[in-house]
Amino acid sequence: MSVIKTENICKNFGSLQVLKNVSLTVEQGEVVVIIGPSGAGKSTYLRSLNRLEKLQNGKIYVNDELMEDRINGKNHSPITKKRREELLLDMGMVFQRFNLFPHKTALENVMLAPMHVKGMKEAEAKAKATELLERVGLGDKLDSYPAKLSGGQQQRVAIARALAMDPKVMLFDEPTSALDPELVGDVLKVMKDLAASGMTMIIVTHEIGFAREVADKIVFMYDGAILEEGTAEQVFNNPKNERTKQFLDSVL
């Protein structure tokens, strides 16, 4: 069963075409890493999955249900708004700039959505948030405000916050790009543990070493299109496309 499937999705910013017929299938438990140069449309693709970007054309299936069916910007999907909101909850997202809520403590950041979206009782939400923060190695920072945490710690809180909604798939939008180099490792470790636990993940990253280690599938995007996809072995060791070779030469 595929968790996420996109068919020919297209997106323009004005006259600039940033996504050109992007089709990709992500199976249950699969870790997909999207690589490619800046401006290739990687982040836009990820953001369009949970509707942070509106598409012009194409289909998005979530758990094999047609969530988006856009033709010239209009959605023809048969599902109700309520059902769409439910499907969107299956996706957790982690942002490059963390986007923690600065007026809430680490614990409150993680508790907020379960309480207000799922109606979870405070005690239950607190227990769950505590457990998740311990899992990402921040059991001693429960009552800290984001401003008092390092970038790596903030990003781990953000991961815990997304996990608190029990998503079926986690979207990572360059989760380590805004971090100081010495803080990257802690975040990648949490992501590796998450991958090992069987979570379905779609990751946009420039960490090639990490990609090689955890990815079931590598997707290379260039100029709004997928040029190549395959296992890490195939893409990194035997790239077929000339652009992929150039890109890998420049980053490795």
Place this chain on the structure above:
Amino acid sequence: MDAIVNGFNQIVGWMPALLQSTWVTLLLSVLSVLAGLIFSVFLALGKISKNKVISGISSAYIFFFRGTPLLMQLFFIYYTLPQLVPALNISDRFTAAWLAFTLNVAAYLAEIIRAAIQSIDKGQMEASRALGLTYRQAMRLVIIPQSIKRMVPPICNEFVMVLKDTSLVSIIALTDLTYQTKIIASNKSSALVYVPAMIIYLIMTGVFTYFFNKLEKKLSVYE
């Protein structure tokens, strides 16, 4: 020396009347800002609404009340409105002044609130939506609480402006501090009364500024 003692005694004699009118000034300012604040939240949310009609009406309201003199608005409500619509005859001067100030200050506060809300990083709304919060929940739980701290200093400014602008109500003969001062000045033919009056204004604005600064510090606890 005698002149100074004499002047001091005169001022002491005027104090009961001055303080009584100070109460009117204070009450008018506080009530106007409180009512204006409530109204302005709706105006601000209206102006940033995606609904074109709602945002158009809010924008037009703000444009009108910021684009015409407060003194004219005061005249309009006290004199013109009863003439146009007899049912809207507000004979009580305080109520008329309060209405005019509330309507006016709401427009200014709405712009302060809108600017504060829009100054919050858009990543906050994205993170909220990605977590499944509705737009309204995101506003109520995430965006507005963060923007409040940014609103406090300009709202303090606005309050101090209103406190001073209430002196305009002397024009419709509402006995505020300024009007009382004018009465004393002409009855006793002594312009000395303007000195204690100005000091009273200064004490009021000083005290409020002090407490607003404290509030601002308290709100910045998470930074």
